[in-house]
Amino acid sequence: MERVYTLVLLCAVSALGQIQNVNKVSVTDRTETELTFQWDTVDNDTNYTYELMNGSGQIIEITATVPVVTHTVSSLSPGTNYSFTLYTVSNETQSDGFNFWAVTVPSNVVNVVVVNRKETEMTLQWEKVNNRNDYTYELDYRDGEKPPKPIPSADLVEQKVENLTSGTEYFFTLYTVFKDVKSSGYNFSNVTVPSNVDAPPIVVAFNDTDVIFKWNTSNKAYNYSLENSKTSHENINIISTQGNEVTGHISGLNPATNYRFTLYTEFFDARSTGYNFSHTTSLSRVTEVKITRSLTQLNITWNKLNKNNIYDYILSASNGNKTYNGSSEGNEITHMYSDLTPGTLYSFTLFTQVNGQRNGYDFKSITTINCASFTWDVTNSSINAIVNGSTNITAKNSAGNETFPVNKNTVNLQKLNPGDSYTVSLWFYLDLEKLLQCSHNLTLVPNSVLNLSCTHFSGGYGLAVIWDLPNGVVDVVQVDVDRQSFNLSSNTSQRQEVKNLQVAQWYKVTATSFSGAMQSKTETHNCQTDPAGVIAGVLVFFLLVLIICAAVYLWFRYGSAKRNKTSKPPPVVSNVTKKNYKPIPMHKFPEHFRHMSCDENRGFSEEYEDLSSVGIEQSNAAAFLPGNNNKNRFSNVLPYDSSRVHLTVNDEDDSDYINASYMPGYGNASKQYIAAQGPLPSTVNDFWRMVWEKRSQAIVMVTNCTESGRVKCEQYWPLDYSPCLYGNLVVTVKSEDKAQSWTLREFNIKNKSSSETRTVKHFHFTAWPDHGVPFGTEELIKFRGRVRQHIENSYSAGPTVVHCSAGVGRTGTLIALDVLLQQLDREKEVAIAAFVQQMRLCRPLMVQTESQYVFLHQCIMDTLEPKVVALSEPLYENSDMIYVNAIALRKYENGSKI
Structure with missing residues (x-):
């Protein structure tokens, strides 16, 4: 677009002739709406005035006050070619005029859209400015590099930028150009599509729901995302980046599922075309169960896999299957088998199930047994029994613990310590596990005492029983003499004195060893008290005979008269003496208590003494x-x-x-x-x-x-x-x-x-x-x-x-x-x-x-x-x-x- 302005320069007419024009007008600044001009005054005379006349005849008067005149024309249109005439005026006389052209700065484009981009190119699109077809465009990028030709105008301008680098952010400036005058420039940036990973991702670890894989990259600024055939999009947790190697982790997958993954490289809002690979998640199995055992029950407990509720569990045994839904509360599942047979080995398979797939864990267990239910043959040196449900037996006493095998359900423990107490435990070796089946405390029969003998003392009225302790353990030795029984601890002396016996009499003396509830064979020995007093006893006997004979004679001689007289029979004395003790009322008991306590508990002593003979006449x-x-x-x-x-x-x-x-x-x-x-x-x-x-x-x-x-x-x-x-x-x-x-x-x-x-x-x-x-x-x-x-x-x-x-x-x-x-x-x-x-x-x-x-x-x-x-x-x-x-x-x- 061109417009004509006339700039009139007025000056005084000299006596010599015509007024001169300015030699040159320079454009010192221009914008979309303004043009600034500068020229030197004619003859360096500041008395001249100047007139600016545009095509419509409008005149702008300009007074020169300095040798160099500057003037700005405003209210112009962007991207327009204007024609000017500058007149020198003096005393209403003007020069013939200096003609020149000047162009305003064109407007910038309003918006640039990236309509297509690849790893090495992108296509830009914008609308032409002010619907002007005479505008061209110039694109600067990559440190000022630009296409070799101007970009012509069109209703919708497109420009393909090629030879770019993948995954790179580019900064652009798009200029509008009119008659070699460029606009201020429209600045924008965009990125090329990043390249895919350099090599196929390698899976380094995986389980039922997680996959860890690594890949190589050429740009550490890249981000990554993952799509799979089951879900639309997954975020990858980048575990580490070492050099050009990236390690990522994806979780929340379904077990036993084949996934087709696409790994995308992301740079700003651009995604790569994606790299495709496949992987199938595993289906783990329960590898450990806890079993609580008893005689007739097995209580089986296991933890949910990965504390996840997606699995179902099938516990299989000979009597059928039991299914548990993994969505139940808690992280632990328990099942109890009851009414089982003691000492019996049972086999189980615990299946993990998801998506129609199964993975099983086989295990065994055995019910316990009751040691007391077996018949234990205990001697002084051995323990024998027929048992079931066990493979080994241990016998533990204070000296230590010994292990013996159980051969064909037969227990045969030999060379044990007589009289000792053993904790007998039956075990079952199941694979590498040692299972306790039951424990039982048994005491061996103690050995009999040795060298049982007697000596007499106390003038023939006593015996001292002497013996030697046998080897092994003996808690108590019981000695019996003449209906008297003595229990002596084994750590006391091996001697027991028995008093109040008769002189020169033979007595059966027995001694029995006890260890716990077990007793030895009783040893017997016949012992005689001291016969030294027998002679004195014979003399006393004859003397008593003489006295009795004399008494009989006197009774027959003098007692006949009295025999004919009637007399009352002697009173019958009860075998049980019983006194009448009165109860003490509650309110009188404190006084009674104080009374009985006087004189150092004299009342209590007397009353207690009265009770001393109660009941002693009764038969036992x-x-x-x-x-x-x-x-x-x-x-x-x-x-x-x-x-x-x-x-x-x-x-x-x-x-x-x-x-x-x-x-x-x-x-x-x-x-x-x-x-x-x-x-x-x-x-x-x-x-x-x-x-x-x-x-x-x-x-x-x-x-x-x-x-x-x-x-x-x-x-x-x-x-x-x-x-x-x-x-x-x-x-x-x-x-x-x-x-x-x-x-x-x-x-x-x-x-x-x-x-x-x-x-x-x-x-x-x-x-x-x-x-x-x-x-x-x-x-x-x-x-x-x-x-x-x-x-x-x-x-x-x-x-x-x-x-x-x-x-x-x-x-x-x-x-x-x-x-x-x-x-x-x-x-x-x-x-x-x-x-x-x-x-x-x-x-x-x-x-x-x-x-x-x-x-x-x-x-x-x-x-x-x-x-x-x-x-x-x-x-x-x-x-x-x-x-x-x-x-x-x-x-x-x-x-x-x-």
């Missing part, structure tokens, strides 16, 4: 029968025939005897308790037999097994939670709860013959010294409360078994406390002496010491006045030297402390 013949004598722990504590507990006799070898007596309870309960001695090694089976036959549901133990280094009671329950066999009964410790002064246990007892199982509570008070009393009354009163609560909750239970060592002292005190507190609660009175008398009519020496008798009163007192008693000193003496029962004291000296 059963305790002396052959085979029963060695079942008594102490020779002076024997049950009366009238009140002893009878066991059931099933065959000729059984005996109905046990050192235990029925004891009365509160009210009319004549057999609410059984007072028993602590079991001996040889009577443990009888003890459990009594508990089963009398249907007892509670055992109260008020002694410790060992006190002051002496065995007070054989431990008659299992050492741990492994079942133990006692006769025909299998006893298992179900629970054990230890407190400061007592331990509470619960036993399961199973009869092997009938398979009946019962539960028995075991109340064990551990803070009661032998022959003494507890330090305070509070703990024993609380303990009694627990026992009483259990008895009242067991409506169908048999008698409660209570025992200490001998079954009289601590046993009698605990039974009396239970009954008297019931009487105090219901009748508001208490008859302590009367009930102790009642107990002694059923068993000798019940409440054995005076200190225990006073302590019983103290318990009643503390129940009535707990706050007052807490501030006072106890009135009982905690001493094991108080034995006021004179008759029992003489017998006690011949035995051991109870």
Whole structure:
């Protein structure tokens, strides 16, 4: 486009002639709407004026004030060619004019679009500027490089840029050109398509849902994306870039699925054409299961694969399949097989299933066995049995652990230590795993004592029994002489003195070794007391004969007259002496207690002495029968025939005897308790037999097994939670709860013959010294409360078994406390002496010491006045030297402390 402007320069006319034009006009600046001109004044005269005239005749007057004139013409149109005339004017006279042309800057393009791009070229597109066809375009890029020819105008201009580099950002400037005048330039950038990876991706690791692969790249600025045949797009987690090698990770895939992947290189918004490759994900299998085994159950647990819910699981066994849906809650799945056969090997396959594909894991397991169910043949040096469900056996004692094979289900352990206790464990070797099938505690038969012999002493009235201990383990040696039985710990001297025998008499002496519940063959030796006193005895005999003859003569001579006279028969004396003790009302008991305590407990001493002979005339013949004598722990504590507990006799070898007596309870309960001695090694089976036959549901133990280094009671329950066999009964410790002064246990007892199982509570008070009393009354009163609560909750239970060592002292005190507190609660009175008398009519020496008798009163007192008693000193003496029962004291000296 061209437009004509006339610039008129006016100046004064000189006297010499025509006014001169300017020599040259320069364009010093131009924009789309303005042109700036500059020229030198004519003759360097600033008195001239100038006129600018455009094609429409408009005149702009310009005054020259400096030698160089600058003038800007504005309000022009972009990209237009303008024609100007510049006149010099002076005194209304003008020059003939200086003509020149000038072009304004054309406008920039509005927008450039990339309509196509490849790795080495891209095609640009834009609309022509101002609908001008006379414009051309010039494209600068790559540090000023441009195409060799101008770009002609068109309605929609396209320009292909070639010979580019892949994956590169280019910066462009697009100029609009009119008559060699360029616009300010339109700046934009864009990128070429990046190249694909240089080589096929290599899969370096994969599992069910993840793939890790690596590839080479020529540009570290590239990003990457992945498409597959199952999902539209996946982001790749770039794990590392080392040199030109890139490692990527894709997750969230489906197991056992074939994927066709396309790996794209991305640079800004451009993606490569993509590199295609294939991969199939795996289907893992469960490789580990946890199995909890029992006699008839196998509890199988496994973790979900990758903690993922997409899998289903099929547990296959010989009896069928069990399917579990993986979408269940939690990360663990459990299945229990029940009603299985003990000691049986079972095979399983656990399949992982997804997308119709399976992968299986094979494993085996075996149910446990019950060691107590087998018949164990135990001798003094061997253990033999026929077992099943095991491949090896271990026998562990204090010296160590030995392993033996099980050959054809036969256990044959030889050269064992006599009398020693072994933990026998049966094992099953399954592949590389050693499975414990069961454990059982067995004690070998101890060896018999050696060199049993006797010497006499005490003027012929005593024998000293001497023996040597055999090799192996011996806990107790039981010596029997003339119905007297002595139990001696193996770590005491091998000598037992027996007193109160007759002179020059032969006695059968037996000695038996015990280890746990096992006893050796009994050794027998006949011994004679010292015959030195026999001669003196003969002389005394003749003297007695003479005296008797004289008495007979006198009786026949002088007594005939009296024989004809009638006289009353001598009075019949009852075998049982019983006194009448009155109960003490509750409100009078504190005064009664203080009265009895005066003069150093004089009242208690006198009342206790009155009870010393109660019941002692009663028969206890059963305790002396052959085979029963060695079942008594102490020779002076024997049950009366009238009140002893009878066991059931099933065959000729059984005996109905046990050192235990029925004891009365509160009210009319004549057999609410059984007072028993602590079991001996040889009577443990009888003890459990009594508990089963009398249907007892509670055992109260008020002694410790060992006190002051002496065995007070054989431990008659299992050492741990492994079942133990006692006769025909299998006893298992179900629970054990230890407190400061007592331990509470619960036993399961199973009869092997009938398979009946019962539960028995075991109340064990551990803070009661032998022959003494507890330090305070509070703990024993609380303990009694627990026992009483259990008895009242067991409506169908048999008698409660209570025992200490001998079954009289601590046993009698605990039974009396239970009954008297019931009487105090219901009748508001208490008859302590009367009930102790009642107990002694059923068993000798019940409440054995005076200190225990006073302590019983103290318990009643503390129940009535707990706050007052807490501030006072106890009135009982905690001493094991108080034995006021004179008759029992003489017998006690011949035995051991109870």
